[in-house]
Amino acid sequence: MTAFTSPVETGCPSGLAPPSRAVTADFSPFVRKKNGLNTLTLSVRGAKCGGCLSKIEMAVSAQPGVQQARLNLSNGKLFVAWTGETTAEEIAGRVSGLGYGVSAFSEDTSANAAKSEERGLLISMGVAAFALANIMLLSVSVWGGHGEMGEATRNVLHGISGLIAFPVLIFSGRHFFQSAYAVLKHGQTNMDVPISLALILAFGVSIWETMTGGQHAYFDASVMLLFFLLIGRFLDARLRRQAHAAAHDLAALQNRSINRLSTSGRVEAVRAEQIETGDMIMLAAGERAVIDLKITKGESGIDESLVTGESLPRTVGVGETLYAGSLNLDHPIQGEALSAASDSLLSQIADMLEAGEQKRARYRQIADKAVTLYVPFVHTTAALAFLAWLMIGASVHQAILVAVSTLIITCPCALALAAPVAQVVASGHLFKRGVFLRSGDALERLAEIDHVVLDKTGTLTLGTPRLSSEHGSELAQAAQLARASRHPLSRAIVDAAGAGPIAEQITEHAGLGVEGWIDGERFRLGSAEWVGQPETPDTHMASLWLVGEQGAPISFKFEDQLQSDARDTIDPLKQQGFSIEILSGDTPEAVARVAERLSIETWHGRVTPTGKADRLAALQEEGKKVLMVGDGLNDAGALALAHASLAPGGAMDVSQSASDAVYSGGLSAIRTVLGVAKRTKWVMLQNFGLAAAYNCIAVPIAVTGHVTPLIAAIAMSASSLIVTLNALRLNRGTP
Amino acid sequence: MNIIVYLIPVAIGLGLLGLVGFLWSVLSNQYDDLDGAAHRILIDEDAPLKAGPKVSE
Numbered sequence: 001m002t003a004f005t006s007p008v009e010t011g012c013p014s015g016l017a018p019p020s021r022a023v024t025a026d027f028s029p030f031v032r033k034k035n036g037l038n039t040l041t042l043s044v045r046g047a048k049c050g051g052c053l054s055k056i057e058m059a060v061s062a063q064p065g066v067q068q069a070r071l072n073l074s075n076g077k078l079f080v081a082w083t084g085e086t087t088a089e090e091i092a093g094r095v096s097g098l099g100y101g102v103s104a105f106s107e108d109t110s111a112n113a114a115k116s117e118e119r120g121l122l123i124s125m126g127v128a129a130f131a132l133a134n135i136m137l138l139s140v141s142v143w144g145g146h147g148e149m150g151e152a153t154r155n156v157l158h159g160i161s162g163l164i165a166f167p168v169l170i171f172s173g174r175h176f177f178q179s180a181y182a183v184l185k186h187g188q189t190n191m192d193v194p195i196s197l198a199l200i201l202a203f204g205v206s207i208w209e210t211m212t213g214g215q216h217a218y219f220d221a222s223v224m225l226l227f228f229l230l231i232g233r234f235l236d237a238r239l240r241r242q243a244h245a246a247a248h249d250l251a252a253l254q255n256r257s258i259n260r261l262s263t264s265g266r267v268e269a270v271r272a273e274q275i276e277t278g279d280m281i282m283l284a285a286g287e288r289a290v291i292d293l294k295i296t297k298g299e300s301g302i303d304e305s306l307v308t309g310e311s312l313p314r315t316v317g318v319g320e321t322l323y324a325g326s327l328n329l330d331h332p333i334q335g336e337a338l339s340a341a342s343d344s345l346l347s348q349i350a351d352m353l354e355a356g357e358q359k360r361a362r363y364r365q366i367a368d369k370a371v372t373l374y375v376p377f378v379h380t381t382a383a384l385a386f387l388a389w390l391m392i393g394a395s396v397h398q399a400i401l402v403a404v405s406t407l408i409i410t411c412p413c414a415l416a417l418a419a420p421v422a423q424v425v426a427s428g429h430l431f432k433r434g435v436f437l438r439s440g441d442a443l444e445r446l447a448e449i450d451h452v453v454l455d456k457t458g459t460l461t462l463g464t465p466r467l468s469s470e471h472g473s474e475l476a477q478a479a480q481l482a483r484a485s486r487h488p489l490s491r492a493i494v495d496a497a498g499a500g501p502i503a504e505q506i507t508e509h510a511g512l513g514v515e516g517w518i519d520g521e522r523f524r525l526g527s528a529e530w531v532g533q534p535e536t537p538d539t540h541m542a543s544l545w546l547v548g549e550q551g552a553p554i555s556f557k558f559e560d561q562l563q564s565d566a567r568d569t570i571d572p573l574k575q576q577g578f579s580i581e582i583l584s585g586d587t588p589e590a591v592a593r594v595a596e597r598l599s600i601e602t603w604h605g606r607v608t609p610t611g612k613a614d615r616l617a618a619l620q621e622e623g624k625k626v627l628m629v630g631d632g633l634n635d636a637g638a639l640a641l642a643h644a645s646l647a648p649g650g651a652m653d654v655s656q657s658a659s660d661a662v663y664s665g666g667l668s669a670i671r672t673v674l675g676v677a678k679r680t681k682w683v684m685l686q687n688f689g690l691a692a693a694y695n696c697i698a699v700p701i702a703v704t705g706h707v708t709p710l711i712a713a714i715a716m717s718a719s720s721l722i723v724t725l726n727a728l729r730l731n732r733g734t735p
Numbered sequence: 736m737n738i739i740v741y742l743i744p745v746a747i748g749l750g751l752l753g754l755v756g757f758l759w760s761v762l763s764n765q766y767d768d769l770d771g772a773a774h775r776i777l778i779d780e781d782a783p784l785k786a787g788p789k790v791s792e
Contacts, residue, residue, distance in 0.1 A: 050774025073771030122761055130754040134747050160743060 012048045012099075027088035029269060030104035037067070040088050042078040045101035045649075047071060052100070059094050066091070077105060114241040121234040124172035128227040131168035132220070135161045136713075139220040143710045151213060158210040161219040165203065172226050173199055175233060191371045191416065194378055195229060198222075198407040205404045216401075221408050221712040228720045232416035235424045242427075258290055259283070261334065279337040283328045286486055293322040293335030299510045300331035301487060305457050308585045308634050312465075312542055313487060315511025325633045329486045330508050365441045366681075367419040370688050374415060382406040385703045398705070405707040409698045414719040418687035421727040426680040429731055433672050434649075434665040442660035444684075445644040446677035448625045452573060452670070453616065453638070455630030456584035456594055459648060460566055460667070463631075464488055465542060465558035467496040474554045476500060478546045481514045481525040489544050490514065490525075492558055513544070523548045528555075560590065562597065569667040570598050578674075579624075583612050585634050612638040629670060631655055646670060676730070683730055687723045694719040 031040045047056060053071055056078065060069035065084030071077070080091055092102045138157045142149065176199065180192040202222040209217050259267050261280040275281070281293055285300070299317040304326045313329055316322055322335060382403045389399035427437040437443070457463045465488050471478075479497030482490035484506040503516035503523065513526015524531050524547045531547040533555075547553045563569075574580060581602040584591045588605030595603040604615065612630075616638045619626050628635065628642035632655060639645040639658040647655045649664035656662050663669035698715055701707055760766070 050777050053771060053774050054778040071771065072768040073774060074768045119761060122766070123758060126754060126757040126761065130750050130757075134750045137746055138743070164747070 012046060012052050027092050027104050031088045036083055037081055038083065038088075039079070039081045040091065041105045042080065042092060042095065043103045043105040044071065044076045044078050044095060045103075047073060047076055047100055055098055056095055056100065059098055060091055063091060063094060114237070118234065118237045118241050121175065121230060121237050124175060125227065125230040125234055127168055128172040128223060128230055131164050131172075132223045132227050134164055135220045135223055139709065139713070154215075155210065155213055158206075158217045158219070161217060162207060162210055165206075165219040165223050168223060169199060169203055169226065172230060176226075176229065189375060191375070194375050194407070195225075195416075198404075199225060201404045202408050205401060216709050218404070218408060218709050218712065221709055221716065224713060224716055225408065225413065228413035228716065229416050231720075232413070232420050235417075235420040239420065239424055239427065275337050277337055281335050281337050283322075283333050283335065285328055285330050285332055288327045289322050289324050291324050292338040293333075294338055295320050295322055295333055295335045297335075298331055298333035300333050301329040301511045303327040303329055303488060305463055305632065308632070313511075323633070329488075331510050365419070365444055366684055366688065367415075370415060370418075370691075378407065378410045381410065381699060381703065388703075389705070402703065402705045405705075405712065406699065406702040409702045409707050409712050409715055410695050413716055414687070414691035414694060414723045417720055417723050418691055418727075419684055421724050422680050422684045422687060422730065425727050425730045426676055426683075430661070430673065430676055433669070435661050435663045435669050435673055437661045438659070442644060443677045443680045445625075446627070446660065446673060447681035449578070449627040449644055449674060449677075451579045451581070451619060451624040452627045452629065453581045453583050453619070453642070455628075455632060455635050456582055456591055457560065457586055458631040458650065459563075459629055460582065460594055460598070461560045461562055463560070463650075465492045466561045467492050467556060468559040469555070469557040471554070471556065474546055475556075477518055477523060477548075478525050478544075478554075478556060480518050481506065481516050481523055481546075484508065484516070485514050487514075489542060489556075489558055493525075493544070493556060518548075521549050560594075562594065563667050565666045565668045566598060569671055570600065572671060573674075583607050583615055583630075583638070585609075585612075585632070609634040609637050613641050616641045627670075627674070628659075646673060679730060683727055687726055690722055690726065691719065694722075 027040065027042075031038050044056065047053065050073075053073055056071050057069045060066055060078070060080055063082070063086050065086045066080060066082040068079070068081040070079050072079075078095065082091070088104075092104075096102045138161050142154055142157055145154075173196070176192045176195045179190065180196040183190045184193060199222050202218040202225070206217040206219050206222070208214070258270055258275055259282040260270050260275065261267055261282050267282055275291055280296070281291070283289055283293065295316060295318050297318065299315065301313040301315050302322060303313045304323070316333075321338070322328075322333075385406050386399045386403035389402050390396065394402075423441075423443060426443055430437055454460050467475075475493070475497050478493050479500055480503040482493040482497075483500070483502045485491075485508055503518045506514060506516035508514050509526070509530070511527075512530040513524055515522070515524050515526075517523070525544060528534065528543065528545055531545045531553060533545050533547075533553055542558045544556045544558070545553050546556065570580060579602075580600050581604075582591055582595050582600055583604050585607055586605060591603050591605035595601075604611075607615065612635060616626055616628060620641075620643065625643045628638050628645040629647070630636075630639055630645075631648050631650060635647075636655045636658045639647065639655055645659035645661075646669070647659040647662050649662055661673060663673065694715070698719075701711070765772075
């Protein structure tokens with residue numbers, strides 16, 4: 001229970017993830033009730049180690065009425081079952097209080113389908129492994145007893161092997177047969193066609209051999225083929241499911257409830273998808289808008305940094321449109337929901353996302369290219385071997401045996417394992433470094449990058465202002481006022497001043513400033529205009545003025561701070577030959593300052609979301625392979641359009657789902673990702689090279705009729721093992 | 736050589752036993768959280784003893 005003794009320690013106790021306190025909205029719409037038992041699945045972000053596990057489970061279990069709390073560390077799902085009065089908010093609040101991000105999670109039906117597919121493959125793999133082990137037991141006796149074993153014994157052993165192999169082939173091989181049948185029906189072909197052909201022919205020939213009392217049966221080879229292929233298939237399915245789960249997870253972040261005002265004036269919490277056009281929405285201070293709103297009541301400062309990239313808050317009033325992703329800072333506002341289907345920013349971005357997805361679907365992976373070379377090659381070789389043996393006077397039986405052994409030994413195992421193993425190892429490696437890869441083929445695209453486009457606010461910079469001017473006692477006075485406000489500039493002052501008292505009778509004026517009484521004196525903290533000071537243009541991002549009844553007004557200056565590792569990331573990237581560019585929605589002055597400090601020559605300020613996408617399209621037109629790194633809603637279109645894209649963990653949900661990978665822990669992740677991607681691609685090419693080299697040796701042996709089941713078994717397992725071991729090298733060392 | 740009449744079924748039977756064990760582990764969700772299982776074993780469960788009639792010596 002050490003976790004509770006130190007309330008200050010929040011987030012992962014091993015420091016693997018930064019603490020976060022995500023929005024604690026209304027979770028009650030996501031609770032399922034059955035026989036008085038409430039269950040809720042929460043998506044927890046930031047839990048990385050055993051410490052997190054026990055901390056979260058113990059804290060939740062300690063809540064009254066909780067019967068079960070189990071956190072799945074692999075996918076961050078916390079399942080809670082409880083009875084009684086405890087509310088979902090209390091449970092979620094307990095977790096977020098420990099420093100983890102929490103959002104409600106609703107079951108995803110397609111994820112269940114993917115999961116049962118993965119499970120089916122795993123079971124098939126286990127069955128194939130069982131059959132392989134037992135058939136090998138018998139085969140080794142046959143090989144070992146070669147020349148000494150009586151024909152009757154050999155036939156019995158072959159017969160038993162066949163009896164084991166037959167049901168297994170049907171059960172475990174169905175994945176390949178079904179897929180092959182499906183494509184053949186449409187007159188097409190894929191990797192599963194030669195696989196099915198090899199399996200069926202090998203099995204058929206073996207049965208024939210067994211019945212006629214022949215020397216060689218290939219039951220072991222066909223089951224081994226099946227086993228290795230299922231490993232590759234399973235890894236592939238697992239990676240795809242994880243990628244899909246990640247996407248669903250990100251979508252789950254949208255599962256925030258919304259406060260809807262009914263006509264009778266009652267406020268009810270509903271899910272975002274239940275909102276219809278024209279519904280009246282209540283947005284509390286500190287709440288982030290989930291849908292586009294047209295404001296009907298109230299005035300407040302809003303932080304649009306995730307929407308437009310603008311780092312300073314803006315004041316909005318009645319009649320103005322508030323875009324999804326904006327954070328309401330100081331006053332509750334009411335608004336009318338605008339349909340996502342209307343001409344809203346979200347729908348525009350959704351269109352861009354779709355365009356990007358389609359473009360990416362056209363990308364051909366290395367593995368696909370390898371298969372199109374491989375299939376005709378193997379089939380022609382086997383057919384030619386069959387004909388050649390017939391021509392030199394061999395019997396049909398002998399010629400078929402040669403052709404089948406060619407099909408078996410040009411084993412697609414190495415080929416089927418080459419890409420998935422490398423991708424699985426690389427994504428696991430990146431995961432440990434705080435990078436979550438959303439798709440396996442992203443690595444191939446990331447490896448081709450030569451141009452990096454960065455967003456400014458929230459990506460290169462922290463996105464939150466920091467106090468940059470020096471102050472003495474005035475800072476403490478300003479902080480007393482600032483502590484009552486959620487405005488980013490007030491937060492910056494509080495950050496600089498630390499904990500302390502709060503002023504009396506504080507009133508906040510939206511978009512202007514804060515007013516309050518300290519020791520009987522009235523103070524105002526706010527914009528120059530509001531406190532009656534001349535606006536002085538300077539190089540700072542923003543300034544605030546503190547004015548009392550006596551004494552000179554004091555100005556506080558703020559700067560948007562660069563990420564601490566920005567310089568250490570950009571400089572090496574440049575040295576490695578990447579060209580770098582900043583594309584930001586913020587003011588040109590702000591962008592220029594950042595560009596200058598990082599010595600980046602190419603930059604563009606005040607770029608609209610469409611402008612960003614256009615710029616990316618233009619760059620791709622020039623033949624550049626662009627990596628887009630961005631966090632805002634305004635980057636989403638560009639992220640989807642780019643050759644490859646990355647989003648920081650704090651990014652807008654849409655942006656996270658639009659990008660190939662999500663990273664946490666600073667910009668240096670960009671270098672890690674690019675480095676690992678390059679190495680992965682190299683290892684994949686090596687693997688295909690190894691598979692090709694293996695075939696160069698194996699094919700002549702097979703065609704000349706020297707393949708015995710023993711040689712086939714050794715060659716197949718050796719090639720698969722080499723490819724796997726080569727991929728495991730990715731885990732070693734850092735670039 | 737008659738011994739193989741017993742040994743082969745025994746070997747296959749043992750294999751089947753392993754297979755059944757594997758299927759059981761898959762079907763009872765034991766592969767769902769591999770990371771969590773690795774850490775869970777290290778969690779110290781020294782929660783305060785609950786008051787009760789049964790005290791183990």
